[in-house]
Amino acid sequence: MSREAHGRRPSAGAEAAVVREGLLLIDADRRLLYANDEARRLLKLPADCEGRPLRALGLPADLLALLDGGRDLTDVSVAVPGRTLGLDLRHTDRAGGPACRIATLRDTAVLADPDTARRRLELLYRAGASIGTTLDITRTCQELAAALVPAFADYACVDLCEGVLDGGEPRPARNGTMHRAALTGITAQPPLLPPGASVPVVPGTPRARAVSTGHPVVEPDLSAALDVWDDIRPGAVDAMRDEQVHTLIAAPLNVGDTMLGLATFWRARPRPAFDEEDGALAEELTTRAAVLVDNARRYTREHTMAVALQHSLLPAGLPEQQALEVASRYLPAQAGVGGDWFDVIPLSGARVALVVGDVVGHGVHAAATMGRLRTAVHTFSSLDLAPEELLGHLDALVNRLDQENPRPDGAERPITGATCLYAVYDPVTRRCSLARAGHLPPAVVHPDGHVEIPDLPAGPPLGIGQLPYETAELELPEGSRLVLYTDGLVESRSHDLDHGMKLLRAALAHPGRSPRETCDDLLDALLPTSPADDIALLVARTRALPADHVADWDVPADPAAVARVRAAVTRRLEDWGLTEQAFAAELVLSELITNAIRYASGPIRVRLLRDRALICEVWDGSATSPHLRHATDTDEGGRGLFLVAQLAERWGTRYPASGKVIWAELPIGPRYGGAPGETFEVGEALDGGEPLTPRTTP
Structure with missing residues (x-):
């Protein structure tokens, strides 16, 4: 209608x-x-x-x-x-x-009797306009029950078969019970089991006949049925007798050959008993309502699948890192799960990447697309790419996916239109590099509570592939809060984007708030009653690596300098209380420095960072990347990087604005002990030099 x-x-x-x-x-x-x-x-x-x-x-x-x-x-x-x-x-x-x-x-x-026909038509018309206003199963059942009270019945209830409320296929009721989804009546406390209760389908009653036959049952006189109910559960129908309930219509909610539930309408005296015409009217209404309940059931099933997929693809927890104190929130939309996501990704050199993105659309397709893009971001970030390079690769991937998976029938929407913001924070320099692909800019809350929305180059959404992306750099004082979010937070049916940004600024303008408290402040101030879009929110408070946790040395292109650097590293590790890491650090740095002197160009620099792990870095001016390989028995070299890989928890190469950095992370803890009393003589050149030979101390 x-x-x-x-x-x-x-x-x-x-x-x-x-x-x-x-x-x-x-x-x-x-x-x-x-x-x-x-x-x-x-x-x-x-x-x-x-x-x-x-x-x-x-x-x-x-x-x-x-x-x-x-x-x-x-x-x-x-x-x-x-x-x-x-x-x-x-x-x-x-x-x-x-x-x-x-x-x-x-x-x-x-x-x-045209007056009777008109009254019945108007009742059907009003009921049809009021049922199915949402895709919520319980709400639809409540609307069905309320549509005929008091115009047609004194009490109305809707019971669903097992599985329907969760969006599944209807299952035969265990122990002959159904789930009461809705109840309404002319009294504040109807004489029936409340919503949420398990309602028995008692054999030999009108309701049981309606369930078994699949057809409506009109019962003008409930005396016998009340006696049957009373025999099974003494006193259960006393309230119905007190209210003088004397007649009912039980109408199954059928869609094709499938029964979803049962709607029951009751009258109390002095109203007359239901007749066959009343039964026809109830059947007409429940037939229409059953289709709406089934639509809501199918939507609930897809929504449940999308929520499960979305939560399985979002990070289960935030990784350990020391550069940022982070809190996050994800809220699915009432209309359906979307493709919003966030990520916190530890990088080399104690740096951390923050990501937030938004895929256009809702449902399983949007959630699955989000998972693909999130996986791609993790893969590209492992290459230590600059933000604008990472977004460029992500844009090319989206273009390729859209071309490889066309959907001329419109069954699936293309990915084009997704947005992303990628930021990298370095706790050593306190600088943050950011690039965005059509995404809203972040908010920066300074330690004094001043809120800034940096003017970052916008860049096109992913999949457009027309313009390059640009990286902007911000210097963030320690204790600043970096706020990344999706448009569902600041834009809704109740207010436009400009008003939402004003509310965002006002909610953030409070110094001393933790990231968790900041998330709560933003949701309290901006979250709409019925969100039409999902929301991803990421708040990070910056920390700075203390200056005494950083040590670096310039290294001349002279093999004799390796020993001096090694000695300086040993002294610094003793100052840090990390003497147990000195042996592994000497081996790793000796290999990396020697390779830089032999094969790279200057300037060469060594940097140590004391973070969650001991980070050893060797910087040089060459863009050539080393490769790990297995050396044969006759090879004079090729074993150095293999040794580095064995000693380090992680190692790799990244490329700053010029040259490269080879890095290795050594765990802080007693991991490298040999046999008691056994040490190793460290040579100045490991890759291609003399093999290490153990010697025993007296």
């Missing part, structure tokens, strides 16, 4: 729509081929009527004579027990078709 028509009075032509027509299809041998539900109700046909001869169905003689006749009929009145029907009869062979007859039946009592 059109929602745009809501509020207009039904037309006279629409009144005829409420007059339900029975339909019979009869073959040339006078056998009933088909009868719809209304024909079965009007003629009280048996369940197995189809395929049987007309004379075996117990039809009134007058009606049988008309159906057996050879004439076409229009609006002929015929009496059947309890009512008078209007009959139309058409022979299909008159137009060259098969020798069949189509009969339509209408209850003339309804036609004769």
Whole structure:
């Protein structure tokens, strides 16, 4: 029913729509081929009527004579027990078709009472406009129950089969029970089990008959059913008797051959008992409502799958690192899970990357796309790329994916339109490098509470592939807060982006707040009641690596300098209380410095960082990357990097603005002990030099 028509009075032509027509299809041998539900109700046909001869169905003689006749009929009145029907009869062979007859039946009592027809139509119209306003199963059931109280019934409840509420396929009720999803009534406390309760389907009752047959059951007198319920659970129906509940209609919520649940409508005295016409009205309404419940069920299933996928793809926890104190939030949209994500990725040199991104759209496809982009960012970040280079690679990947997976039928939307912000913070220099692909700029909260929205080059969204990305650099005082977010936080139906940014500034303008408190402040100030878009929020408070945790030396291109650097490193490690790491650090640095002197160009610099691990770095002016390989027995060199890889937890190469940095992380702890009393003589050149030989100290 059109929602745009809501509020207009039904037309006279629409009144005829409420007059339900029975339909019979009869073959040339006078056998009933088909009868719809209304024909079965009007003629009280048996369940197995189809395929049987007309004379075996117990039809009134007058009606049988008309159906057996050879004439076409229009609006002929015929009496059947309890009512008078209007009959139309058409022979299909008159137009060259098969020798069949189509009969339509209408209850003339309804036609004769236009006021009753109008009231029923208006009730159906109002109910149809009020049911299914959301894709929430429970809400839809509540709307169905409320639609007919008090206009049609005194109490109404909706019970669902197991599995429906969670979006799954309906399952046979365990122990004959259903889940009560909705209840409403004319009293504050209806005399029925409340929502959320497990409701038994008691054999021998009208509700049980409706469940077993799949057809509505009208029970004018509930006395016997109340006695059955009372025998099973003594006192359970005392409240119903007190309220004088005396009649019900139990109407299954059927979609095709699948039963989703059961709607039950009750009346109390002095209202009259339900009759067959009331049953037809309830069936009409529940048939429409069942489709809406099924839509909500299917949406719930997809939403549940998308939420599960989204949470499995988002980081389960934040990694350990010392450069930033970080807190995060992710909130799915009420309308469906989207493709927002965030990440915290430790990099070499004690640096940390912060990522936030947004894939256009909602549902499983958006969540899966987000997972692909997040994996790609992790892969590219492991190469220690600059922010603008990483976004360039990500943009090329999105273009390639869209070209490799076209969807001409529109079944899946392309990835084009995703946005991303990538930032790298260095706790040694306190500088942050940022680049963004169509994403909103971050907010920087200085230690004094001043809020700044840096003017970063925007760059096109991912997949456009037309313009290069640019990196901007910010110097952040220690204790600054860097706030990364997606547009769902600052833009909603209730306010535009500009107003949202004002609210963001106001919520952040408080010094001394921790990242966790900052997240709470932002959600309290900006989170809409019903978010239309999902929200990813990442807040990081900067730390600086203390100056006495950093040591560096310039190294002349002279092999004799290796010993001097090694001695200086040993003294610094003794000052740091890391004498147990001195042996491994000497081996690693001797190899890396010697290689730089032999194969690279100057200037050469050595840097030690004391962080979660001991970080050894050798800087040189060459862009040539070393490669790890297995040396053969006859090779004079090639074993140095293999030794570095064995001693270090992680090692690799990154490329700053000029030259390269080869780095290795050594764990801080007693890991490198040999046999008691055993040490090693360290040579000045490991790769291609003399092999190390152990010597035993006295």
